[in-house]
Amino acid sequence: MTSKLKSAASQLRAVWMLLLVGIVLSVASPVFLTPTNLLNVGLATSVAALLAAGQTYVIILAEIDLSVGAALGFSSVITAMTLRDHGLLPALAAGLAVGAVIGLVNGLLVTKTRMPSFIATLATMSVLAGLTLQITAGNPIAVTDYDFQGIGQARFAGIPVPVWIMLVVFGLFGFVLARTRFGRFVYATGDNAEAARLSGIRTHRIKILAFVISGVLAATAGFIITARLSTAQPTAGSGLELAAIAAVIIGGTSLAGGRGSLLGTLVGALVLGVIDNGMNLLDVSPFLQNVVKGLVILLAVFLDRNIDSLRALVTRRDGAGAPPAPTPVASELAQR
């Protein structure tokens, strides 16, 4: 029971981080709390959040996927070309298929050739970025299909479609992670791949699937960005990989694997989105925005870790200036 409460508290804690930033902003700017602005934040966050959702699976598995931004760019361009030539459904299918194949390649590289995922996905990122430029000759591809534009620009029940997509993806994949056998295997493999293998888990398959999920969600994010801009930009996704990883880690998922949640990632992505939004609202000097953003991230993550040890201090009654003593395993992991 206590651990249940604890884990609920630790998820709530991530939400608190968001609330804190939110409260500061709603005091500072009258616009912040307006429904349109909040929907804007949701809209602006949706792309990075989708990338971060897939990345969460990969990171819980103690791997990393640097290719998500480039995968987004590549699949966007393929989607837009297919849309131009063959219509809506083939375009969606092509985009998702491209995302899945990219994920499959990443997964195979990481599992079958034992390449570290950092370098394997860095290489696929480079290849994809180049291919995108090659097939487009560097030019954006216009999207005029009205239905497709709706993915980015329409509203449903007053809420922009990208926000719906984000909510559905997080609901679905959050459920898969928390409640299914596959999700459990993801945690186990990420925590200790060897123990997982000895328990009969096909760890390679799990990893490949996670990379595929990451690729497919990158393609989905690509739909949103393309539909919002009514154009597929060859360079659309560049740099988004770091934002996605940052969202995952701010959301409490450990790069060492075995721990994390999609709710945390959503909050992490929203924290980043809210910071961006707030700085725009408050007219922070563009040069200083990076400074502020960096400091807020530091503060948020610092408080996150600190509240943890404060809570530990209180409940564990360690007292007497003793440092909180996590189990050896936990402390070893925490250092990563």
Next chain:
Amino acid sequence: MTSKLKSAASQLRAVWMLLLVGIVLSVASPVFLTPTNLLNVGLATSVAALLAAGQTYVIILAEIDLSVGAALGFSSVITAMTLRDHGLLPALAAGLAVGAVIGLVNGLLVTKTRMPSFIATLATMSVLAGLTLQITAGNPIAVTDYDFQGIGQARFAGIPVPVWIMLVVFGLFGFVLARTRFGRFVYATGDNAEAARLSGIRTHRIKILAFVISGVLAATAGFIITARLSTAQPTAGSGLELAAIAAVIIGGTSLAGGRGSLLGTLVGALVLGVIDNGMNLLDVSPFLQNVVKGLVILLAVFLDRNIDSLRALVTRRDGAGAPPAPTPVASELAQR
């Protein structure tokens, strides 16, 4: 004895990778093997190589330093401003001091606040990039000091000064890593931080020092880039962090920590530099350069791992189609 041979072989293997790329290029382009061109490669590689040298220490410690590029930019600008106002020696001192302080801050964040280094250094990267733009208002700072320009443009015994700096740094820090107590502590802490702590190693101090080394070498790389261009560019280092990390990993250092060498990193940096050089020499379509680069990295790292398991197959006499069976611990780490 066998293990000694083994480790020599594995270092040689990295060199083979370089030779392979080199041989292909010298067949493809008559210019490639000319001394001037090779010196150009050295010159072009020197900046990324210095960043990668410091990064090697950090990565062997199972941490990561994403702030090196931004640290380079920030320290360059400080160096150029000090140079303009106070002359050469103060400028060099200021640059190195800034690098050291950045490293110290990163180190303290990672050790004392237990923040994951990925997120801590991502945040400092953001802060530094913003600060650099803020203090320069986005404008480059010209450098007219002749002696300072020499750091980037002069030659000594026919070899460009940046190449000398690179060689000295790799010699010195390679020796420190391989032969001193501090170096052994770096490996031990990266391999198993908890055991290192219990063995009496002050692991926090080791980590902080490694980040300081990384910061100081970033500042040194900043001298070179500033001197070569006769200008401090606010955005000089952006994106270099990924190149540096790629060099380290291609050079065989494991992101899981505990393993790696500076020789490997030098080779990794040179492999990347040679690829860039070769593509320019051969006038590969700029659209395709990223594709080629990604594929060469994949191939190089794939061969690297593959030769490894082939060798393992031979020496362990596993036979009968059995997969090579590393020890559980090693295989678990290898997956990271």
Next chain:
Amino acid sequence: MHLQLVDVHKSFGDNSVLRGVSFEVSPGEVVALVGENGAGKSTLTRVISGAHQPDAGRLLIDGVPAAFKDPQSAMARGIEVIYQEFQQNLFPHLTVAENMYVLDRERRFGNLFVSKQRMAEAAGTALRRLGMEIDVHRPVGDLGVAERQMVEIAKAMTHDLSLLILDEPTAALDERESEQLFAQVRGLRAAGVSVIYISHRLDEVFQLADRIVVLRDGRVTLDAPRGELDPDRVVTAMVGDTVDDFYPKERNATNQVVLEVRGARHADFHDVDLRVHAGEVLGIGGVVGCGRSSLLRALFGLRPLAGGSVSVAGTPVRVRDVRDAIDSRIAYLSPDRQAEGLCMSLSVEANVSLASLRDYSPAGNVVRRAKERAATGQVISDLRVRTASPAAAVGSLSGGNQQKALFAKWVMTRPRVLLMDEPTRGVDVGAKTEIYRIINKLTADGVAVVLVSSDLPELVAMSDRVVVMREGRLVAELAGDRLDEQSILKHALVGAV
């Protein structure tokens, strides 16, 4: 060194682990510290070594209060610890020599620059003193468990010692190696070094200790010279009750062959034929490196057989990987629970159900949590895994309880064949007895058990039959009257001594 502990307290959260521990160790004295899993022995060790800070209480060294804020400070006073877990002592990617002299406090191999040559020579010499021949240039991660343990011991001995704490040093050692270790400990005692020796093997404790201190639920329940004690009293102090039967062996063997192995071949063993019957426990005896662990791993599909055949309950099976093994209802208890057994940051419950999760997630892959909780809860209480909650991280359990959790994982798969490699390593007497009862229950249900254990009394008592392996071959089969420790040793060592 004269060490006094006065009323030491230590809690982790709500868990009061040490509740006022007081005892002392005189110079040149070997004090054995015994107690159930989770009694607080390792915690006490870490308090003495400066790895943990006590919440209350004092440490006195030669009558002077000492408080170690970190392990360095304790080491500076000549206190050296061999921690229970490999993870806390060694660096898998560093060589044996580097592991042994990682700190080199005396700076014997150079102040700043290190002479690897001299370091390797010194390491080789130190290991030979312990009767070990290990290539000191090999990474420690490549070594077997026993070799690692010897490196840890050698590492501790490289320093000038005044107090040595050994936390279950023999859990991974066989008789011969244990004897080497005891000789070393006696040597240290003669040189005036104090020793705290933690073990679950009472026979060792009575062989070695001058005094025995029993810890129970964080308190000292017995502290007396060895001469005044007998095993029964110690056990009573440990578990609060008398244990009338250490080895509650039940004979459930039938005639029905469940596991049959013919002509199994592999790099580490040759021509192995085995038949294990329903309800039978087949023990495998042998010394370190004889190939018995490799045999179990091969049967479980971890390193597939190079030749030979296996059948389960009369059906031939091809075990190419772990999944094949599990599908054939073969279970395997790894001797290395850290690396191969448990997912330390996952909950006890998730670990216990991991290999049988299929049974609790039929349609749509969704895990039926209530069903899972009920089943795991049952096994957790059957095996008396002591945990604050089934949702607690398994890494927070004491070593023995982790072992029981690992056992529980395989019980949950309802195996036909259970392969066990050192199943009671690091497990206290009470829990051992519980594990033996579980084995009884499984055999009563017709499970065929293969038991590999370096604990000879256990092997003899719990097996219906023992085969002995030497250099990768089966050299003897012992049962009934011929089954005793001496016979096993004789067959295991012939030609090797």
Next chain:
Amino acid sequence: SRGGDATTASPAAVSGKKDATIIMSTLNNPFFVSVKDGAQAQATKSGIKLTVQNADNSDATFLNQATTAISKQTGVLILDPVGSQSATSSVTQANAGNVPVMAFDRKPTGGNLASFVGYDAVQAGKNAADALAKAINGKGKVVEIQGILGTNVAQDRSKGFEQQIATYKDITVVAKQAANFDRSKALDVMTNVLQANPDIDGVYAANDEMAMGVLSALKARSLVGKVQLVGNDGIADALAAVESGEMYATNAESPYALGQKVVSLAGDILAGKKVQADEVLEGKLVTKDSVKDYAKYLLELGDTSGVPSSLR
């Protein structure tokens, strides 16, 4: 074209707003920094409260910032699009949100603009090609150094340059490499290109930042003066190089003037005045002969930092 009608009575005029938001495609480049400086200088002069945002070359960030500005109901939204096509959504959103919107530098392909001011990037590439051809007397080997591939400016300047240089049949482009508008990247790329092609006669760099990197590479091989260099933008370093004869020409597109112009138009819109809808600016080809005049022009504008000290 779209946005053809001049705004007559803008909503801002009714509400009497005096603020505007400018969204810059990037500030990682002195050219855009100078646009910003000019815009801010003009805003101070006209009493407009100007908010500056930096989209960091990301289309999505650009759109997000535009959306935020629109929901804040800024007086005028001034766009410096990251991409012509991708900026269209921002324009249409502003149209729907009744916020007057104008753009500069790159023209959004759709939506109703109150005004557009910009340099013609294709023309810039053509001008540079003509200048380079003139510098090498219509024959020889040249190298093209491109910007960030996939961005409009890089694409268009490259297009213009290649179209125009193709009309000189004695000129061959022996290498075409990208250096991402970045000075140090251009240094390394040019060094390598010179290795393979030591006998070239001219280089076109798609912006002056890269031209400066190219110049460093030429200096290292003592090729300054032998190899003619043409750049684009007219940044201070390039003007100094043109003055000293190290560089043949730059197609100057005063960013400071652009920034001023844009904000003064925004002021007109806020005041409800009629503004010209579409203004394509011509770059000025600055060579050694015209560099002093150009410097004088910049100083008159108030752009002191855009002029090298040697020309002040």
